[in-house]
Amino acid sequence: MAVxxxxxxxxxxxxxxxxxxxxxxxxxxxxxxxxxxxxxxLDGSAPAAPMIAISAVEIVCVLLVAVGLYTRVAAFLLSGMMAFAFFVIHTSAGWNWIDNGGEPAALYCWVFLLLVVLGPGPLSLDRRRLGD
Known part of the structure; x- marks a missing residue:
């Protein structure tokens, strides 16, 4: 009997x-x-050389997430990048997430991990690509 x-x-x-x-x-x-x-x-400053490559990967991956194309792969990469940013860059200034500026990195790490698990949903290019 159905509930x-x-x-x-x-x-x-x-x-x-x-x-x-x-x-x-x-x-x-x-x-x-x-x-x-x-x-x-945003401010006209010159970027550091490593930030150009990192930022390019972040931009490409997050745009893939937006349109829902290769979402799980892109979100996995972004989640890992944000975990790296938190643990390597931000925690060098201490473990307090607020004081070390790592709160956004930690939050984005979990947001993108959630998208890895949930996937992009039915309104995505992945759904069309995979024919689901």
Whole structure:
């Protein structure tokens, strides 16, 4: 015997693909500020040479996440990059996430790991590419 579905669960279930799409887009817009800043696009400063390559990878990967193309791979790379940034760069200034500036890196690490697990959802180019 089937258990009746509550109306709120049905409504939330139908909104899930759209919320996941909005989540991917909002995360992309917010995250893009970081490589743009590292490249000096926000303040006109000259970027350090290693930051050019790192920022280019971040920009390409996060744009893939936004459109939902190779999402799990791109999100995995971004999650790893953010974990590296937190543990190697930020913790050298101490373990307090607020004081060492590592809070955004830690948060983005988990956000992208969540997208690795959840995938891009039905409103994505991956869905079209894989024919699901």
């Amino acid at each position: 009746p579905v509550r109306a709120s669960e049905a409504i939330l279930g139908s909104a899930r693909p759209w919320v996941l799409l909005a989540f991917r887009i909002v995360v992309t817009v917010l995250f893009l500020l970081h490589p743009a800043s590292a490249l000096g696009l």
